[in-house]
Amino acid sequence: MSELRWHPLLEEWVTVAPWRQDRTYHPPEDHCPLCPTRPGHPETEIPEPDYYIAVFENRFPSFTGEQGRCEVVCYTPDHDSSLGAQSVEHIRDLIQVWRDRTDELRRLPNVRYVYIFENRGEEIGVTLSHPHGQIYAYPFIPPVLQRELRAEARHKRDTGRCLYCDVLEGERGGERTVLRDENWIAFVPPFARWPYEVHLAPLRHRSGLLDLDADDDESFARILKGVLQKYDRLFNKALPYVMAMHQTPAGRSRSDHHFHVEFYPPNRTRDKLKYLAGSELGAGAFIVDARAEDKAAELRGA
Amino acid sequence: LSSPARQIASPPPPEKRRRDGKKRKQLKKRVVGKADGRYLIYYEKQ
Numbered sequence: 001m002s003e004l005r006w007h008p009l010l011e012e013w014v015t016v017a018p019w020r021q022d023r024t025y026h027p028p029e030d031h032c033p034l035c036p037t038r039p040g041h042p043e044t045e046i047p048e049p050d051y052y053i054a055v056f057e058n059r060f061p062s063f064t065g066e067q068g069r070c071e072v073v074c075y076t077p078d079h080d081s082s083l084g085a086q087s088v089e090h091i092r093d094l095i096q097v098w099r100d101r102t103d104e105l106r107r108l109p110n111v112r113y114v115y116i117f118e119n120r121g122e123e124i125g126v127t128l129s130h131p132h133g134q135i136y137a138y139p140f141i142p143p144v145l146q147r148e149l150r151a152e153a154r155h156k157r158d159t160g161r162c163l164y165c166d167v168l169e170g171e172r173g174g175e176r177t178v179l180r181d182e183n184w185i186a187f188v189p190p191f192a193r194w195p196y197e198v199h200l201a202p203l204r205h206r207s208g209l210l211d212l213d214a215d216d217d218e219s220f221a222r223i224l225k226g227v228l229q230k231y232d233r234l235f236n237k238a239l240p241y242v243m244a245m246h247q248t249p250a251g252r253s254r255s256d257h258h259f260h261v262e263f264y265p266p267n268r269t270r271d272k273l274k275y276l277a278g279s280e281l282g283a284g285a286f287i288v289d290a291r292a293e294d295k296a297a298e299l300r301g302a
Numbered sequence: 303l304s305s306p307a308r309q310i311a312s313p314p315p316p317e318k319r320r321r322d323g324k325k326r327k328q329l330k331k332r333v334v335g336k337a338d339g340r341y342l343i344y345y346e347k348q
Contacts, residue, residue: 045342046342047342048344051344051346052329052344052345052346052347053329053344053345054342054343054344054345055342055343055345056336056340056341056342056343057336057340057341057342059338059340093329093345093347096326096328096329096345097329097345100331100345213324214324214325214326215324217326
């Protein structure tokens with residue numbers, strides 16, 4: 001079982017899971033554990049010769065047993081594909097899978113937060129290139145979400161309104177919009193900490209995946225695919241990123257929280273990365289050498 | 303909180319909204335156990 005240690009200065013949990021040091025690291029393509037098992041070859045994590053979407057418990061989890069759960073979501077059996085290369089219909093089905101996992105994991109006794117994310121690209125530290133995402137069911141509300149929830153609660157108390165709805169209100173001009181339809185928007189927020197950071201959000205107040213209707217799903221799938229295609233067209237290469245879904249915490253049926261998805265690509269140009277260094281890591285203060293309005297225009301044109 | 307205006311402003315509960323909207327084609331879910339005790343879930347088209 002992993003050990004949770006309290007950081008008294010930052011007032012947050014640090015999870016110690018030493019066995020993760022041994023996790024699978026850049027296996028050759030014919031030994032990919034996320035591919036279906038081919039006849040006559042060693043069994044992978046997925047014993048069947050084909051699948052549509054598969055989810056399994058992480059072999060090297062950060063949280064185990066009573067603490068929480070770590071799952072791997074295999075988007076497709078195609079090793080060389082990507083999330084953005086999937087059809088809108090497939091992404092819509094994946095949203096259904098994310099929703100099902102959220103609903104099941106949030107009911108576990110000690111789970112306080114279900115976090116769906118994807119790390120893409122070696123630059124991010126990905127050790128398996130097969131297209132996949134992850135789900136962490138945490139025994140605590142992670143600090144970034146905790147800060148968001150506090151800010152939202154304070155704004156609600158002060159104004160009576162949803163904070164993120166007000167952020168979206170500020171995007172009516174369209175200067176920072178990347179994509180938009182009648183239900184969802186993708187935009188570079190004015191407060192972006194990464195040059196090509198993009199937020200995807202439902203225009204109507206929804207607190208999480210469990211709160212989306214069929215129209216929301218359809219738009220979410222289309223806008224998600226559209227943004228990922230633009231990312232890969234931007235520099236004519238597979239852009240690395242972290243995708244982070246910010247849902248309402250487990251156990252809250254109604255919430256002031258506004259569901260959204262954040263993308264953080266580390267690139268500042270085609271070949272240069274933004275590294276988290278002294279100011280960002282040591283002081284928690286991000287310095288960005290780009291204007292959101294300019295980067296949104298680049299992405300719109302990609 | 304119980305004024306009519308407040309009630310109208312409140313969104314319907316998610317279950318109701320989902321019922322009222324378009325129907326989703328549900329995926330078939332098949333859970334299997336792995337030899338080491340972990341689970342594996344296949345989501346398949348109906």
